[in-house]
Amino acid sequence: MKTQIELAREGVVTPQMTAIAAEERVDAETLRASVAAGLVVIPGNSVRNPRAVGIGAGLRTKVNASIGTSSDIVDYDGEIAKALAAAESGADTLMELSVGGDLDRVRREVIAAVDLPVGNVPLYQAFCEASRKYGDPNKLDEDMLFEIIERQCADGMAFMAVHCGINLYTIERLKKQGYRYGGLVSKGGVSMVAWMMANGRENPLYEHFDRVVAILKKYDVVLSLGNGLRAGAIHDSSDRAMVQELLINCELAEIGREMGCQMLVEGPGHVPLDEIEANIKLQKRMSGGAPYYMLGPITTDVAPGFDHITAAIGAAQSSRYGADLICYITPAEHLALPNEEDVRMGVKAAKIAAYIGDMNKYPERGRERDKEMSKARRDRDWERQFELALYPEDARAIRASRTPEDEATCTMCGDFCASRGAGKLFAGDLRGDKI
Numbered sequence: 001m002k003t004q005i006e007l008a009r010e011g012v013v014t015p016q017m018t019a020i021a022a023e024e025r026v027d028a029e030t031l032r033a034s035v036a037a038g039l040v041v042i043p044g045n046s047v048r049n050p051r052a053v054g055i056g057a058g059l060r061t062k063v064n065a066s067i068g069t070s071s072d073i074v075d076y077d078g079e080i081a082k083a084l085a086a087a088e089s090g091a092d093t094l095m096e097l098s099v100g101g102d103l104d105r106v107r108r109e110v111i112a113a114v115d116l117p118v119g120n121v122p123l124y125q126a127f128c129e130a131s132r133k134y135g136d137p138n139k140l141d142e143d144m145l146f147e148i149i150e151r152q153c154a155d156g157m158a159f160m161a162v163h164c165g166i167n168l169y170t171i172e173r174l175k176k177q178g179y180r181y182g183g184l185v186s187k188g189g190v191s192m193v194a195w196m197m198a199n200g201r202e203n204p205l206y207e208h209f210d211r212v213v214a215i216l217k218k219y220d221v222v223l224s225l226g227n228g229l230r231a232g233a234i235h236d237s238s239d240r241a242m243v244q245e246l247l248i249n250c251e252l253a254e255i256g257r258e259m260g261c262q263m264l265v266e267g268p269g270h271v272p273l274d275e276i277e278a279n280i281k282l283q284k285r286m287s288g289g290a291p292y293y294m295l296g297p298i299t300t301d302v303a304p305g306f307d308h309i310t311a312a313i314g315a316a317q318s319s320r321y322g323a324d325l326i327c328y329i330t331p332a333e334h335l336a337l338p339n340e341e342d343v344r345m346g347v348k349a350a351k352i353a354a355y356i357g358d359m360n361k362y363p364e365r366g367r368e369r370d371k372e373m374s375k376a377r378r379d380r381d382w383e384r385q386f387e388l389a390l391y392p393e394d395a396r397a398i399r400a401s402r403t404p405e406d407e408a409t410c411t412m413c414g415d416f417c418a419s420r421g422a423g424k425l426f427a428g429d430l431r432g433d434k435i
């Protein structure tokens with residue numbers, strides 16, 4: 001079976017490309033050329049046909065929601081509820097990142113529950129199974145690792161975050177640097193570093209990268225190059241270890257693309273606002289324009305409980321400068337396993353950020369929706385405002401919870417409603433349009 005990128009290179013516009021082009025109102029042939037060049041990926045799987053979602057150049061910035069059990073909390077129905085909440089809130093993709101309970105079961109149930117492309121991190125299950133089987137995650141052997149990757153692909157994974165870019169050279173950079181205020185924060189990353197140090201060996205995902213590509217290609221799963229040494233603290237952002245891994249991932253993105261696999265590169269977790277643009281430009285330049293998957297990024301370390309906001313600020317900036325897929329962050333980040341409400345909050349914050357970023361990423365597409373909303377506000381046309389809102393039900397619920405005496409106002413200013421006052425003063429004078 002050929003992958004989307006291979007078919008695109010042969011000039012084929014696949015049904016997925018047709019669907020994405022129609023949904024995003026872009027030319028199907030232009031989209032095909034972008035897929036062929038590796039500028040756009042379409043997560044899917046030959047044994048499962050999820051909703052067609054395009055990630056990359058010329059397309060709307062997408063949002064991923066991550067769910068999954070932990071070793072402390074295993075609630076299979078709860079994970080399904082979170083998956084459905086993410087889909088209802090507008091997530092474009094879902095990552096199933098369980099590390100507790102029956103991992104095959106939760107993965108299969110989540111895949112069956114949604115039509116979204118579902119991704120995961122195979123290292124989690126690999127180290128969990130090695131721990132259960134041998135009592136030591138560092139006893140993980142290569143055959144077991146690759147068998148798990150194939151098992152997960154066969155279940156219908158649409159994209160996989162695989163930590164191929166951590167190698168002995170990257171670890172050396174980290175040691176020579178001599179500091180890491182936030183340590184290492186990627187579960188897969190730190191587990192792989194531990195394995196390499198315990199076994200004194202190279203990362204098999206790097207050493208046998210062709211084997212990783214061959215498995216994912218077989219199912220046309222997008223290979224997302226994981227960011228195991230990503231900064232987990234503002235003061236670690238853009239450090240040598242992080243940049244080194246990014247460089248290797250960009251190199252691997254090119255190799256994988258040449259082999260006919262759809263490639264995505266993952267970006268960092270904590271980045272101050274003024275470093276986001278440089279990070280994205282570096283990734284795009286070094287990878288030949290591979291779609292970039294930003295994890296947040298979180299833009300300050302001091303707002304636990306509100307990291308959906310610190311990340312949304314970073315996500316808007318990321319989207320603006322060219323990031324293609326944003327991983328949401330929930331209010332529970334750094335504190336607890338997210339619950340259903342956290343998932344909803346996280347997705348909504350990231351979707352709003354992506355929308356704001358796209359206003360700048362694609363200025364040529366206009367800002368008609370915002371203009372229409374302004375007019376509806378000026379005219380205090382509440383139904384029209386709800387119609388145009390990104391999340392109408394939330395807006396409607398807030399208004400309904402505090403009803404005004406005069407329906408033509410809201411309880412914010414009541415009798416002092418400036419909008420009503422201006423309407424009386426100027427009536428139709430303000431209804432023109434800028435030429």
Ligand code: SF4
Nearest residue numbers: 410412413417418419
């Ligand atoms: S009451 Fe105040 S906030 Fe509400 S519509 Fe009027 S001006 Fe706007």
